[in-house]
Amino acid sequence: MKTEHEAIIQRVFPEVLEKMAFVFAEPADAQVVNELVDEKWLKASMAFSGHFGGELALIIPEPLCAVFAENMLGAADENSPQRAHDAFKEVLNVTCGNILTEVAGEGPVFDLTVPQVNPLSNEDLTTLLQGQDLLAFIIEDQPAFLQFSVFS
Amino acid sequence: MAINVLVVDDSETVRQVIAKTLQLANLPIGQVFMAGNGKEALDVLADNWVDLVFSDINMPVMGGIELIERMRSDELLKTIPVIVVSTEGSTTRIEELRAKGVSAYVRKPFTPETLRKVVEDVLGALKDEDGT
Numbered sequence: 001m002k003t004e005h006e007a008i009i010q011r012v013f014p015e016v017l018e019k020m021a022f023v024f025a026e027p028a029d030a031q032v033v034n035e036l037v038d039e040k041w042l043k044a045s046m047a048f049s050g051h052f053g054g055e056l057a058l059i060i061p062e063p064l065c066a067v068f069a070e071n072m073l074g075a076a077d078e079n080s081p082q083r084a085h086d087a088f089k090e091v092l093n094v095t096c097g098n099i100l101t102e103v104a105g106e107g108p109v110f111d112l113t114v115p116q117v118n119p120l121s122n123e124d125l126t127t128l129l130q131g132q133d134l135l136a137f138i139i140e141d142q143p144a145f146l147q148f149s150v151f152s
Numbered sequence: 153m154a155i156n157v158l159v160v161d162d163s164e165t166v167r168q169v170i171a172k173t174l175q176l177a178n179l180p181i182g183q184v185f186m187a188g189n190g191k192e193a194l195d196v197l198a199d200n201w202v203d204l205v206f207s208d209i210n211m212p213v214m215g216g217i218e219l220i221e222r223m224r225s226d227e228l229l230k231t232i233p234v235i236v237v238s239t240e241g242s243t244t245r246i247e248e249l250r251a252k253g254v255s256a257y258v259r260k261p262f263t264p265e266t267l268r269k270v271v272e273d274v275l276g277a278l279k280d281e282d283g284t
Contacts, residue, residue, distance in 0.1 A: 083165060096239065101240075
């Protein structure tokens with residue numbers, strides 16, 4: 001990942017989370033976060049195309065989804081897993097739009113795909129953590145990873 | 153006077169967030185109608201009095217652009233202001249939307265204060281046009 005992209009993401013992602021889900025995120029050292037890998041994990045991902053193409057993915061422990069939904073919608077008891085996933089997708093969607101505007105400027109138009117959420121096995125997570133383009137964060141004391149890949 | 157609002161988005165979460173933020177914005181909101189896409193929105197508009205529409209752009213079945221085009225070509229619906237709520241920050245896209253008759257654009261994430269100002273600006277502009 002380019003250094004300037006890294007700096008933008010480390011600034012924009014916490015701003016988006018604080019504004020829309022009222023949670024605080026801090027950039028973290030990926031090695032420290034690796035030690036916390038013992039939960040059920042979910043990956044939300046979406047592709048973008050236009051001025052340049054690529055993919056943005058957010059990887060979090062499943063309980064964080066419920067935190068997003070509760071903070072965005074209130075009424076924790078009424079939030080089904082589906083609503084929690086929906087909130088997770090929306091966090092990714094808004095993060096993606098804001099990162100692309102910061103990276104490419106306000107002129108270019110991008111087309112974004114609908115975010116998808118999938119469970120991640122520990123094996124998948126381990127493979128992912130060894131990959132490129134990954135930034136680690138701590139959100140409300142829980143680890144999270146954002147992967148911003150530019151293909152063209 | 154209470155404002156009847158229609159919120160159009162394929163995500164139930166986003167619809168609920170917009171409705172909740174409108175309540176927090178301390179605006180005189182009356183009924184809040186919900187629709188999952190442009191086609192459902194037209195059905196709601198056919199049966200109910202709506203003062204203001206908040207719409208997403210990318211939705212299945214019928215997207216926001218087609219909804220706006222259909223509303224602008226309908227004698228009864230063409231004066232209802234439409235506020236687009238989206239993640240897009242592209243000025244090119246925003247200008248395209250304005251050319252199609254969108255009254256205002258709100259970029260996510262937004263605060264109650266942002267929504268309040270946009271609603272007041274849009275409805276205030278309508279009052280100025282009416283001379284009321």
